[in-house]
Amino acid sequence: MGGEKTGTGAKERLILEYLPGAGGGRSTIGKRLKCKNCFIFLEHQRIKHRYLAPLSVPLVVGAFWFFQETIEQTYASFCQWAARGVQAVAFGQVNTGVLHETFTNPLVKWLIFACVGVYALTYVLRFWEYLFFKLKI
Secondary structure, eight states: OTTOOOSHHHHHHHHHHTSTTTTTOOSHHHHHHHHHTOHHHHHHHHHHHHHHGGGHHHHHHHHHHHTHHHHHHHHHHHHHHHHHHHHHHOSSOOOHHHHHHHHHSHHHHHHHHHHHHHHHHHHHHHHHHIIIIISOO
């Protein structure tokens, strides 16, 4: 028991021996599993993620620019829906013009767009992480 190997490399070799196709890694599946769990491969995945992640910001901005007309129409529909919703749940008479003016104020509109953009950016980054670290592409 005292002579047991406790080094990190020894532990990795021991783990790899339990993978399918161990014993020299003769099968294709065993070789692929060993490769995708290799620290060199995982470092390459991390490097790919590090170089691709900053491109997410221009990607999201470009998507917003490309779909600008659709986003503006959707936002206008949202404003009308919100005004009808407030009017439906209010106990008294509500001036929905004030609500519509608030939502169509450029500062409020761009603040909401910025929040949606940050949300979209978060999911683009999560997509890259899923692609590189879960699917290991």
